[in-house]
Structures are given as C-alpha cells and as structure tokens.
Amino acid sequence: MEDASHELLKRVVKIKNPNGFHMRPKAAFVEAASRFASEVKLTWEGQVFNGKSMFELMLVAAGEDSEVTLEVFGSDSHLALQELEKVLAEEDVSVLD
Amino acid sequence: MRMSDFIVRSAIVPELNATDKEGVIRExxxxxxRNGCFKDVDVEDIIKAVxxxxxxxxxxxxxxxxxxxxxxxxVDKLVGVLGISPSGVSFGSRDGEPVFVFVLIISPVDQPVVHLRALETVSRVLRDDPLVKALRACTTADQLFEQMNQYSKM
Incomplete structure (x- = not known):
C-alpha cells in the first residue's frame, strides 16, 4: 500500500458522531492506522496523541462537532490520510458506544 | 473530572471472584x-446492556x-465501580493479555460528553504503571479508593 510520497499531510476533521469520538471508532481508528507504515498523530485541545495507541486515543474526549487534527507522515501517507479521515468522520447514531 | 467524582467508594470490589467476562460484569x-446506585432498575437489564x-x-x-x-x-447520573481480579480474567483485550483492573462505568444516555470524559479520566489515571501495581497490591476497598484518589488528584 505504499505511495512513495513521504509527505507530511494534515487535515482538520470535525467529529460528526452524536456520541463523539468514542471507544468503538477509536478502536477502528487504531486498527486502521496500524495497517499503515506512516506515523499517525491526532491533535486535540493542543495535545498530540499517537494514533496507533488505544491507550493514547482514550485520552481524546472529543465530542460531537469538535475538531481534531489528523497528521500522517510516511511512505503511504496519502492512502492513510484518506482512510483515517473516513473513520474519524463516520456518523453512528446507535446509543451503544 | 476525577475518578472520585463517579467511583462509588462503598461498591468497590477489592477481590473479584469471577473468572470470566460475564461474571466480572455481573459482580x-x-x-x-447493593449500594443503591440504581433505582427502579432491573440489574439483569443493565448486565445485558453491558x-x-x-x-x-x-x-x-x-x-x-x-x-x-x-x-x-x-440512570440519571454517571456511576462507576472499581474491581480487582487477583488472578486475572480473559477479557478479549486488544493485547490478548488477562485483565486485573476493571473500572465499570454506566452513564445516562443524554450525556455523551460526560461519558467520554469519564473514559478519558480512567485511562489517564490508569496509564500510570506504579498506580496499577499499587492498586493490585491493595486488599480493601478503602485502600483502593485512597490509592486511586491520591493519583487522581495529580
């Protein structure tokens, strides 16, 4: 899945899920991020978190309509950005989280 | 938010007897x-939901x-309980390892941000390895609460 770009790519993503960026999307994010060689970081409220660590993402209590900055750097950064942005922006209206 | 804001001290289980996931959640x-946290609610229904x-x-x-x-x-307010399994329980964790420290949280449906903050608070406190070791060494609910509270304030 390499695209040989090695670019640092950044995207601000708004959380649309009414439950916020809760545990299930976090687990999906970590799983997706771990499939890429690129470094993945999330910035929320001025703090930077490793996007491949569930423990770190548990510290991101981003509610609905809040913004997080997704940052990827590495050989597959374009693909990673595309995929991870989708996971972050996903809406899920179920009560269970 | 601090863990002591929602962890019910009197409900802490210093030594879980259960040996599987359902048993831990039930306990x-x-x-x-038993500590009066659920009014007019069938506990079996909450067990099913978790x-x-x-x-x-x-x-x-x-x-x-x-x-x-x-x-x-x-439920109309966030409640949580801490429990320790001395021998560990297989919980299907991400790293495949058994779980020794459990914090169970029940939140009202209309407070998603409070819920997220509670999970964040627990994760922030339990990231501290020395605390987790100290919690596992406690033998009473009071010791567990004091230990947790001490770190939670930092």
Whole structure:
C-alpha cells in the first residue's frame, strides 16, 4: 500500500458522531492506522496523541462537532490520510458506544 | 473530572471472584446495585446492556485494564465501580493479555460528553504503571479508593 510520497499531510476533521469520538471508532481508528507504515498523530485541545495507541486515543474526549487534527507522515501517507479521515468522520447514531 | 467524582467508594470490589467476562460484569453491577446506585432498575437489564456492548468489541484496552461501560436510560447520573481480579480474567483485550483492573462505568444516555470524559479520566489515571501495581497490591476497598484518589488528584 505504499505511495512513495513521504509527505507530511494534515487535515482538520470535525467529529460528526452524536456520541463523539468514542471507544468503538477509536478502536477502528487504531486498527486502521496500524495497517499503515506512516506515523499517525491526532491533535486535540493542543495535545498530540499517537494514533496507533488505544491507550493514547482514550485520552481524546472529543465530542460531537469538535475538531481534531489528523497528521500522517510516511511512505503511504496519502492512502492513510484518506482512510483515517473516513473513520474519524463516520456518523453512528446507535446509543451503544 | 476525577475518578472520585463517579467511583462509588462503598461498591468497590477489592477481590473479584469471577473468572470470566460475564461474571466480572455481573459482580461489579450487583455491587453497584447493593449500594443503591440504581433505582427502579432491573440489574439483569443493565448486565445485558453491558454484555451487548462487549459484543461490539472488547473494552479491554490492554496492559491488564478494562473499562466495561454502557449508556443506560434508567440512570440519571454517571456511576462507576472499581474491581480487582487477583488472578486475572480473559477479557478479549486488544493485547490478548488477562485483565486485573476493571473500572465499570454506566452513564445516562443524554450525556455523551460526560461519558467520554469519564473514559478519558480512567485511562489517564490508569496509564500510570506504579498506580496499577499499587492498586493490585491493595486488599480493601478503602485502600483502593485512597490509592486511586491520591493519583487522581495529580
């Protein structure tokens, strides 16, 4: 899945899920991020978190309509950005989280 | 937010007897129930709700820690309970390791941000390895609460 770009790519993503960026999307994010060689970081409220660590993402209590900055750097950064942005922006209206 | 804001001191289970996921969830919820945390609610219904949530993906976040949780319409405020399993329980955690430290959280359905903050608070406190070791060495609910509270203030 390499695209040989090695670019640092950044995207601000708004959380649309009414439950916020809760545990299930976090687990999906970590799983997706771990499939890429690129470094993945999330910035929320001025703090930077490793996007491949569930423990770190548990510290991101981003509610609905809040913004997080997704940052990827590495050989597959374009693909990673595309995929991870989708996971972050996903809406899920179920009560269970 | 601090853990002491929502962890019910009298409900803490210093030595869980359960040896499987359902047993742990049942033991923790029954303890909350005995301590008057649920009014006009069938505890079996909450057990089902937490187990249903587990089916969507384990809340075992690794490093011997799990945060089983659900939002539940029958509660009007966030409540949580801490429990320690001396021998560890297989919980389907991300790292495949058994879980020793459990923090179970039940939140009202209409307070998603409070729920997120509670999970964040628990994760922030339990990231501290020395604390987790200290919690596992405690033998009473009071010791566990004091230990947790001491770190939670930092």
């Amino acid at each position: 923790l919820l029954e303890s909350l129930c 187990l249903k949530r587990e089916l969507l993906g384990s809340t075992g976040i690794g490093d011997g820690i799990a945060i089983p949780h659900t939002k539940y319409s029958g």
